[in-house]
Amino acid sequence: MKILVINCGSSSLKYQLIDMDNESVLAKGLCERIGIEGSKLTHEAAGKDKYVAEKPMPTHKTAIEMVMEALQDADHGVITDTKEISAIGHRVLHAGMIYSDSIVVNEDVKKVIRECFDLGPLHNPANLMGIEACEAAMPGTPNVAVFDTAFGMSMPEKAYTYAIPHEYLEKYSVRRYGFHGTSHKFVSGEAIKFGGLDPEKAKVIVCHLGNGASVSASIGGKCVDTSMGLTPLEGLIMGTRSGDVDPAVLQFIMNKEGIDINEMLNILNKKSGVYGMTGISSDFRDIEKAKAEGNHLAEVAIDAFIYRVAKYIGAYTAAMNGVDAIAFTAGVGENDKAGRKAICEYLGYLGVEIDDEANDVRGKLRMISSENSKVKVMLIPTNEELAIARETLALV
Ligand code: AMP
Numbered sequence: 001m002k003i004l005v006i007n008c009g010s011s012s013l014k015y016q017l018i019d020m021d022n023e024s025v026l027a028k029g030l031c032e033r034i035g036i037e038g039s040k041l042t043h044e045a046a047g048k049d050k051y052v053a054e055k056p057m058p059t060h061k062t063a064i065e066m067v068m069e070a071l072q073d074a075d076h077g078v079i080t081d082t083k084e085i086s087a088i089g090h091r092v093l094h095a096g097m098i099y100s101d102s103i104v105v106n107e108d109v110k111k112v113i114r115e116c117f118d119l120g121p122l123h124n125p126a127n128l129m130g131i132e133a134c135e136a137a138m139p140g141t142p143n144v145a146v147f148d149t150a151f152g153m154s155m156p157e158k159a160y161t162y163a164i165p166h167e168y169l170e171k172y173s174v175r176r177y178g179f180h181g182t183s184h185k186f187v188s189g190e191a192i193k194f195g196g197l198d199p200e201k202a203k204v205i206v207c208h209l210g211n212g213a214s215v216s217a218s219i220g221g222k223c224v225d226t227s228m229g230l231t232p233l234e235g236l237i238m239g240t241r242s243g244d245v246d247p248a249v250l251q252f253i254m255n256k257e258g259i260d261i262n263e264m265l266n267i268l269n270k271k272s273g274v275y276g277m278t279g280i281s282s283d284f285r286d287i288e289k290a291k292a293e294g295n296h297l298a299e300v301a302i303d304a305f306i307y308r309v310a311k312y313i314g315a316y317t318a319a320m321n322g323v324d325a326i327a328f329t330a331g332v333g334e335n336d337k338a339g340r341k342a343i344c345e346y347l348g349y350l351g352v353e354i355d356d357e358a359n360d361v362r363g364k365l366r367m368i369s370s371e372n373s374k375v376k377v378m379l380i381p382t383n384e385e386l387a388i389a390r391e392t393l394a395l396v
Contacts (some may be wrong), residue, residue, distance in 0.1 A: 002026065003389045006064075008130030009092040010122060013063045016385040017071060017078060017085070020393050023386060025073060026078040031063040039063075043070040051076040061125070064133040069090035071294075076255055085141060088134045089221055089392030091182065091384065092127040092145040098172050100153030102391040105131055105143040113145065119173070119230070120173030144392040150275035151185045152178030154222040159319070162229075176234075178226030180208045183329065185217040185223075186387035187380045191327040192221060194365060195376045203320040205313055208382065209339070211239035211282060215309065217316035217323075224321050227312055233269060237305045237311065239282035242272035284332050284339075296381040306339060317350060323375055326352070329382040334363045340379070350375055 001021065013031040018024070029043035034359040044050050051070060057063045062348035071077050090105075094116040103109055113128045120127075131143050137283070152160070160176040161169065168174040178184075189206045191197070200220045208214050213236040218225040227235030227243075236243045244298070250264050259267075267276075275282040278297045280290050284305075290298035317323045326347075328340050337359050346352045351374025359368040361379060369377035 001086045001393065002079065004085050004088045004134075004390070005091075005388045006088060006130050006134065006384045007388075008060060008126045010126045013067070013130060015067055016389075018386065018389040020389060022388075023359060024384075025171075027099075028385075029067065031057055031066065031071065033057070034060055034063050034257055041066050043067075043076055045076055045078045048076055059133070060129040064130070064137045068137055082138050085138065087142045087144060087146045087392050087396040088138070089388040090127060090131050090134075091148065091388055092131075092184040093123035093148045093179070094177070095145075095147040095149050096155075097175070099147055100150055102144055102146040102150065104395050105135075105145050105366055110143055116276060119177075126166070132145055138234030142396050145393050146182055146388045146391045148178040148179045148181045151216070151223045152176070152226050155225060159225040169304045170205070174230055176226070176229045178214070178216065178223065179228045179232040180212065180214045180216075180330075181223075181226075182384045182387045182391075183208050184214070184218070184226065185221070186384065187327050187329045187382055188216065188218045189221055190380050191325045191376075191378055192253060193379060194380065195366075197324050197376075203322050203324045205316050205323055205326045207309055207313070207326065207328050207333055207343070207381075208330045209236075209309065209328065209333035209336075211240065213238045213243075213309075213330070213332070215316065216293075217310040217320055219320060231267075236272060236275040236308050237277075237301070239272050239284070240273045240275045242276070244267045249353075257317040274301040274305060277304070282380060288336075288338075302339075308343045309343050313343070323350065325376040325378060327380045328368075328379045329380050334379060340368065340377075344369075344377060347375070355366065364395050382386055 001020050003015045003020055011034045016028040017026045017168055019026050027045040029274045031041045033039045070081055071079050077097050096113045096116045096119055099205055113124055117124050184206050184291045185204045191204050192199050192202045204218045212232055214228045217224050233241055249362045254264050274287050278301050287301055291302055341354050344352050353370040353373040354368055355370040363381050366379045368379050
C-alpha cells in the first residue's frame, strides 16, 4: 500500500510517497514559493535523477497537480496512476481541544481545522488548502489529518492549565497544547522499543532539538507534559524563538521602543532565540563556529540553550518522579554530540553517564549512555513523515 504524506506551509508543500509494505520512501519533494513569483518543484525518486520544474504555482491546488505529474512522469515518476495512492496523510498543526488523535477527514474535520485558524494562523489555513487540493486532485482517496497537538492532549489539567482567569480557558480554549507532537510520539515509542522498556510504565523524556525545539515527558507513551504552550513560542531557546520570557518584558520593550504587540510577537518569534542573542545566525552550526572563534555572545547563547534543556529535563524528572530514558532527536539533537554531552553533564545527579565513543555519532539510532548509566540515553532520529504515514495506514 502506498501512502502520500503532505506537509503544507503557507508558500510551500513537502511530500513523500511511502511504500508501507516495507516503509521505504519511493519519492519525495518540495514545492517552494507557491503563490509567489519563481515557484519551483524539486522531486527525488529512489534510484532516479533529481528533477526540478520551474513553473508558476499560483495555488496549492496547482502545486498538488504538479506533484501528481512528477509522481507519474515517465522518467522521474514512481507510479503510473494516482489510484495507486491508497491514502493521503496531512500534517495539521492545531486541533484545539477537539481531537486527541488522527482522524479521516470529512466536512466536520475541515470545520474544526477552520475554527482553529486563530490558534494556528500561519499553519492551519495552509494545511486546509493542502487537504482541499488533494480532494480536488484525487476524489475518493481518503485524506487523514495528523495533528501536531494530538500528543499533548493526554496532559493532565495541572500540566496544561495556565494560571490566568479560568474564563479564558472556557471561552477561548487558552491552555498548553504542545507541538512537534508527531515527532514526540514517534520518538518516545521508538525509545520504549529500542530500550526494551515497559510499554505501560516507561518514563521517557524526548528532547526534540531543531530550529524549533521542545521537550516532552511521557509515561507509557502518553504525554504528561511538554514545553511548548498555546503556540510554539514557549519553552526552550530556539533558532529564532525566545522560548520562556517574563511576559512583562513585552510591555516594557513595547513602551521603550514604541512598537505594538504584533511587532513584539514578531520579534519573539522571528528575531530572538540564538539568532537574537548573537546577531549571527539561527543555525546552530554558525553559532558553534563563532563560539570556537571566541565570540562571547555565541558562547552565552549555546550555554543558555543547553542550560534550559537541562532545566526542563530536571523539571520533567520531578514531574514523573523518575525517568527511564532520555532521547535526543531533530537537527541539533541528532548531530551535535558536544551539545548532547553538555546537557547530560548537568544530569550526573540522576546517574546519567554518557559513553563518549557511543556518542560520537550523527543521525543514527544508538544508545549513547554507558553500561553503568542509571538512565538510558539514546539518539533516535525522528521521522515525522513515516509517523504520519503509519497513523494514516492505521485509519484506512
Ligand atoms: P531541524 O529543525 O530539525 O531541521 O534542525 C535544524 C538545526 O539543526 C539547524 O539549526 C542546524 O544548524 C542544526 N544542526 C545540524 N547539524 C548540526 C551539527 N552538526 N551541530 C549543531 N547543529 C546542527
